[in-house]
Amino acid sequence: MIGLIARRELLEFIRDRRLFWAGGIILLLLAIALLVGWQQQRTLNAERAAAQQLDYDDWVSQAERHPHDAAHQGMHVFKPEAPLAVVDPGITPYVGSTQWLQAHRQADLKFVPAQDATGLQRFGNLSVAWVLQVLGPLLVIVLGFNAFAAEREQGTLRQLMSIGVTPQRLLLGKALALSVALALLLVPAAVVIAFVSLSGLEAGLQYDTLMRLLVLFAGYAIYLSIFIFLTLAVSGRTSTSRIALMALMAVWITGVILAPRAISDLADRWYPTPSRVEFNNSMDQELSKTYADAWQASFGVSTRWGADLPLNRWGEALQVDDQAGYLVADRHFAELWGAFDKQRQLQEWSGLVFPVLALRSFSMGIAGSDFSAHRDFSLAAEQQRRLMQDLISHDLIHHADVLDHQHFTYKADSTLWKQIPPFDYRLPTMEAVLPANIRSLGILSLALLVSFVLALASVPRRA
Amino acid sequence: MLETHDLCVEYDGAVALQSLNIRVDPGEIYCLLGANGAGKTTLINAFLGFVEPATGSVHVNGLDVSRYPLESKQGAAYIPEQVMLYSVLSGIENLDYFAALATGRRLPKARLMALLVQAGLSEEAASRRISTYSKGMRQKVGIAIALAKGAKALLLDEPTSGLDPSAANEFSLLLRQAASRGVAILTTTHDLFHAKQTGTRIGIMRKGHLLVEFDSVAVSHEELEAAYLEHMRVMQ
Ligand SMILES: Nc1ncnc2c1ncn2[C@@H]1O[C@H](COP(=O)(O)OP(=O)(O)OP(=O)(O)O)[C@@H](O)[C@H]1O
Ligand SMILES: [Mg+2]
Numbered sequence: 001m002i003g004l005i006a007r008r009e010l011l012e013f014i015r016d017r018r019l020f021w022a023g024g025i026i027l028l029l030l031a032i033a034l035l036v037g038w039q040q041q042r043t044l045n046a047e048r049a050a051a052q053q054l055d056y057d058d059w060v061s062q063a064e065r066h067p068h069d070a071a072h073q074g075m076h077v078f079k080p081e082a083p084l085a086v087v088d089p090g091i092t093p094y095v096g097s098t099q100w101l102q103a104h105r106q107a108d109l110k111f112v113p114a115q116d117a118t119g120l121q122r123f124g125n126l127s128v129a130w131v132l133q134v135l136g137p138l139l140v141i142v143l144g145f146n147a148f149a150a151e152r153e154q155g156t157l158r159q160l161m162s163i164g165v166t167p168q169r170l171l172l173g174k175a176l177a178l179s180v181a182l183a184l185l186l187v188p189a190a191v192v193i194a195f196v197s198l199s200g201l202e203a204g205l206q207y208d209t210l211m212r213l214l215v216l217f218a219g220y221a222i223y224l225s226i227f228i229f230l231t232l233a234v235s236g237r238t239s240t241s242r243i244a245l246m247a248l249m250a251v252w253i254t255g256v257i258l259a260p261r262a263i264s265d266l267a268d269r270w271y272p273t274p275s276r277v278e279f280n281n282s283m284d285q286e287l288s289k290t291y292a293d294a295w296q297a298s299f300g301v302s303t304r305w306g307a308d309l310p311l312n313r314w315g316e317a318l319q320v321d322d323q324a325g326y327l328v329a330d331r332h333f334a335e336l337w338g339a340f341d342k343q344r345q346l347q348e349w350s351g352l353v354f355p356v357l358a359l360r361s362f363s364m365g366i367a368g369s370d371f372s373a374h375r376d377f378s379l380a381a382e383q384q385r386r387l388m389q390d391l392i393s394h395d396l397i398h399h400a401d402v403l404d405h406q407h408f409t410y411k412a413d414s415t416l417w418k419q420i421p422p423f424d425y426r427l428p429t430m431e432a433v434l435p436a437n438i439r440s441l442g443i444l445s446l447a448l449l450v451s452f453v454l455a456l457a458s459v460p461r462r463a
Numbered sequence: 464m465l466e467t468h469d470l471c472v473e474y475d476g477a478v479a480l481q482s483l484n485i486r487v488d489p490g491e492i493y494c495l496l497g498a499n500g501a502g503k504t505t506l507i508n509a510f511l512g513f514v515e516p517a518t519g520s521v522h523v524n525g526l527d528v529s530r531y532p533l534e535s536k537q538g539a540a541y542i543p544e545q546v547m548l549y550s551v552l553s554g555i556e557n558l559d560y561f562a563a564l565a566t567g568r569r570l571p572k573a574r575l576m577a578l579l580v581q582a583g584l585s586e587e588a589a590s591r592r593i594s595t596y597s598k599g600m601r602q603k604v605g606i607a608i609a610l611a612k613g614a615k616a617l618l619l620d621e622p623t624s625g626l627d628p629s630a631a632n633e634f635s636l637l638l639r640q641a642a643s644r645g646v647a648i649l650t651t652t653h654d655l656f657h658a659k660q661t662g663t664r665i666g667i668m669r670k671g672h673l674l675v676e677f678d679s680v681a682v683s684h685e686e687l688e689a690a691y692l693e694h695m696r697v698m699q
Contacts, residue, residue, distance in 0.1 A: 001564060008549070008560050015551045155547030162511050163565040163612070164536035462513060 001165070005173025006180060013143060013181050022142045023185040026135055030189050033128045037086040038196050048078040048097065056422045064411040066400070067392040068318065074102035077384060077423040079377045082368030083209045086197045087216065088129035090369025099378065101385035103392075104322075106329045107378070108280060128193060129363050132186075132220055133356055134256055137227040141248045143181055144231040146241035147174045148460055153240060157460060167459035171232060175455070178228045186224075190217055211430045216366045222444045223359045229451035236458040259354040260347075267343035273336060283332045287325055294324035311407035315396030322389050333378075340371050351443045358447070362440035368427060372436055376428050384423050391419050464488055464647050465510060465539075465616050469519035472505055472671075479505040481671040482519070487664075489615065489645040492638055494652055494662030494679075498695060501668040503651040507618050510649070511541055524615050537565070540609030544621040546601040550594040554579060554604050557593060562611035570611060582606040583633055599630040606637055617641060619650035623657055635661040655691060659684050667694050 013019040055076045062070060079097040099107040148170075151157040160170065194213050198206050231248060238244040274282065295301055298320045301308040309317060344361055351358020364370035400410035465487040472480040480502045487493040495503050508514045509521045512532045521528040524538040548557040555575050562578075563569045570578075579589045582603040593601065602622060609617055617638075623631040631654075638661055642648055652658050658665050658679070665677045665687065674694050677687060 001567065004560065004563050004569075008552070011556075012549070012551055154550065155543075155545065156549060158513075158543070159541075159547045159561065160564065161513070162536065162539075162541040163561060163608075164533045165564050166533070 001169055002173045002176055005165075005170060006176035009147070009174055009177030010180060013177070018143060019181055019184070022139050023181075026131065026139050027185060027189060029126070029131045029135065030128055030193075033126045033131050034086065034193060034196055037089065037127055041081050041083075041086050042200075044097075045081050048080060051076070052078045052423065059420070060414060060417045062414075062417060064413045066408060066410060067395050067412045067416060068103065070412070070417070071103035071389060071392050074100055074385075075388070075420075075423070076100055077381045077425070079374075080425065080427060082373060082427055083197050083201055083205060084212055084216070084367035085369045087127070087193060087213075088363045088367035088369055089125060089127050090129075090364030090367060091371060091374065092369045093125055095374050099381040101381060101388060103389060104325075106333070106382055106385065108276060129360075129367070133223070133359055133363070136220070136224050137252055137256055137356075139185075140178060140182070140224060140227040140231050141245075141252060144174070144178050144228065145235055145245045145248050147178075147232055148235040149238050149241040149244040152460065161462075167236075167461055168456065171236070171455055171459045174232055175225075175228050178231070179225070182224055182228075205427075208430050212366050212368070215430070215434070216363060219359060219362045219366065219441060219444060222441075222448050223355055226355045226444070226448050226451045229448070229455040233451065233455040233458040236455065236460055255354050256356050259350070260357055260360070263347055263350045263354065263357055264343075267346045270346065271339045271342040273339045273343075279332070279336060283329065286328050286332070290324050290328050291321060294320055310405070312401045312404045314407055315393055315398075315401040318396060319390070319393035322386070322393065326386065337371075337375055344371065345439075348440045348443055351440060352447055352450070355444055355447045358440045358443040362437050362444065365433060365437040365440065366430075368433065372433065373428065377425060380425050381423070388420050391416070395419075464522075464524055465493075465618075465649050466522040467506075467509065467519060468522075470506075470509060470521060471517045471519050472502075472509055472514050473517045474514075479514075479671050480509070483671070483673050485649075485666065485673055487616075487647045487649050489647050490642050491664060492642050492648045492650065492662045494650055494658035494665045495668060496652065496655065496658060496665060496691060497668035500670075502671040503668060504620055505671075506668075507541070507620050507649070507651065510539065510616075510618050512536065537612070538614060539616040539618055540605075540612050540614035541618045542602060542605040542609065542620070542622050544624055545598065546605035548593045548596075548601060548604060551592060553592050554584060554589045554596065554600070557604055558607050558611065561608045565608070565612045575607075575611070578607040578610050579604065581610060583637065599626050599634070602626070602634065606634075609641075615646060617646055617648040617650075619648065621651050621653065623652060623654060631657060655688055656684070659687055667691060669694055 010019075055078075059070075059075050062073075077099050079099075081092065081097070085092050101107065146153075148157070151160065151170075161167075190213075194210065197213065198209055201209060230251065234247050234251065235244045238247055291304055292302060295304055295309075295317070299309055299313065299317065304321065305314075305317075347357045348361045349358075351361070361370070365372065395412060395416050396410070399412070400407045403410055465485070467483050467485050470480055470483040471478065483502075483506065485493070485506070495506070497503050505514060509516060510523055510528065512521075512528045512535065515529065523535040526535040526538070528535045548554075549560070552560065555572070558575050558579060559569065559572075562575070576586060576589060580586065584600060584603045584607070588596075588600060593604075596604075619638075623634055626634060635657065638648055638650070642663070650662075659682075662679045665679050665682070667674050667676075667690065675690060677690070682690075
């Protein structure tokens with residue numbers, strides 16, 4: 001019986017050409033978004049891989065020089081773009097993709113106001129994720145707004161009830177019809193998306209990306225199902241199609257367009273993150289105190305890099321100085337990441353009421369384009385920087401400090417340069433990112449349950 | 464068979480049916496007369512389970528409607544004044560859909576077409592979309608749905624109002640055919656002549672009460688008209 005109801009409903013979508021027009025527009029936008037994403041990624045990745053190689057070649061082939069000079073010039077590392085940034089670029093457009101690994105200083109982050117940049121900024125970046133998150137619900141609404149309202153208007157609801165069709169079955173039939181209609185449009189689209197994002201990847205990454213895609217699609221399926229039941233609930237409660245459509249448009253504008261913006265502002269207010277200048281100032285303040293203490297303790301002097309310290313201890317001093325700074329920087333960065341994480345959590349929980357927020361977090365998390373992914377890269381880059389600094393300090397202690405006041409005449413050659421390995425960053429695996437995204441998936445599932453119960457409670461019981 | 468026992472129905476405290484006892488046996492065509500607001504549609508709604516009895520009970524083919532809402536509907540078919548169908552579907556597609564929902568299985572196309580033809584629709588019309596149908600043609604689809612269900616009871620709410628005389632006659636003929644197969648038919652109407660022509664029994668309602676019942680062979684048209692007017696006059 002449910003199948004019969006769904007079949008008739010689908011026939012209607014096809015006959016009144018709604019599926020054709022609404023679906024066609026969505027598919028067209030998806031195709032454009034995919035093309036744009038793919039093109040960007042292809043050029044970006046090629047450029048970055050080339051730049052990374054070039055930079056390392058420069059490092060290794062640099063002339064003989066004092067190692068600390070070399071460390072000041074440093075090296076650059078480039079963030080490889082996650083394969084699924086094609087689908088969901090996440091915060092990628094708002095954070096830097098290069099980090100400069102130099103002496104003394106941890107690379108700072110390119111700040112963005114919050115995990116998400118919503119509203120206008122997002123409209124500027126047409127992506128597959130955006131189309132599905134924002135226009136997907138609109139497609140559901142266009143297909144389903146009159147599911148019950150039209151039956152009521154046409155009087156067929158009375159006819160159906162007179163032959164003993166229960167409202168629950170009607171609801172399930174209509175939900176099935178909407179799901180099948182969406183599947184007809186989106187499953188082929190998903191296959192194309194998978195094909196595009198998997199092509200050209202090495203085998204290991206291909207498998208990981210495929211797994212991510214499957215999980216990602218599951219998340220989007222849940223999200224759209226929430227809107228199916230929500231649409232049916234509103235349609236069941238309204239007396240005419242017109243009112244149903246207006247009510248649903250209001251739901252869409254508030255829930256999908258306005259709420260994300262408002263919640264992100266709220267998250268920013270509750271868990272404020274410092275500006276770049278504020279962050280650097282507060283870290284520098286603590287650093288200078290920490291440095292002073294460390295110099296006092298190790299060398300009994302209060303000024304860094306002054307005449308008080310004989311040159312035969314400068315290599316050692318570099319080591320002491322760096323080690324003391326690591327802990328302070330780690331704490332400040334951890335605090336910052338913590339605030340971003342709090343913001344993200346707030347947004348995820350708001351997903352219970354505004355599912356788009358949970359989905360967005362989930363989507364960029366699984367796609368590998370969220371803040372955690374950026375943090376993972378930043379930490380790896382800092383790891384590389386520290387490795388470089390520690391090796392150089394060690395080298396200075398053994399080769400420059402022993403030269404006494406001739407310290408600065410020491411020149412290292414490529415044997416030292418080659419001791420610093422190339423930056424070999426691997427994107428985190430699916431298994432590594434999944435735990436952090438289970439919560440948002442759970443919240444989406446919960447929202448689905450709520451919308452289903454709401455729909456059940458809203459089906460018309462009387463004709 | 465259609466039957467009520469001391470049926471009372473209220474809408475938010477306003478009484479619509481009062482201690483109503485009516486019984487329509489298989490093979491009978493019961494015509495219900497009464498002014499606007501007398502409670503005719505409410506009675507039909509009670510048989511369909513669309514309204515709950517405040518007190519008393521309603522039975523369709525021996526099944527209590529309140530206790531067996533789905534089962535009781537399986538044995539009954541409902542044809543309102545305007546048969547409500549899906550306008551983007553054809554007549555045969557509508558029949559296919561409603562018959563399958565009612566019986567739980569889909570009928571072959573030839574069988575569906577035969578039912579529509581039996582209900583008086585041409586094959587050409589059956590394949591057209593409902594949006595091109597006249598009121599009478601919609602009603603024929605309604606009849607075909609009832610035939611497909613093999614309903615033992617028919618509930619009709621002003622089925623002939625708005626039909627031209629020949630269409631109304633055709634419709635009466637279909638009802639008599641159904642009655643001759645043992646179907647119990649309850650139909651409301653404002654047309655005394657039609658009631659006398661078609662019905663085997665005639666009841667007059669007023670303000671939720673069933674006032675009198677006539678055997679249509681035993682009563683003349685003039686007597687019926689006089690009784691109807693008398694009861695209407697008493698009301699005012
Ligand atoms: N849904 C409703 N809510 C409240 N009152 C109702 C409702 N439906 C009918 N009534 C009232 O119940 C009474 C009986 O109405 P009903 O529709 O059964 O009359 P009827 O005999 O079918 O009239 P008509 O000849 O106009 O079709 C009327 O007083 C009407 O106002
Ligand atoms: Mg009526």
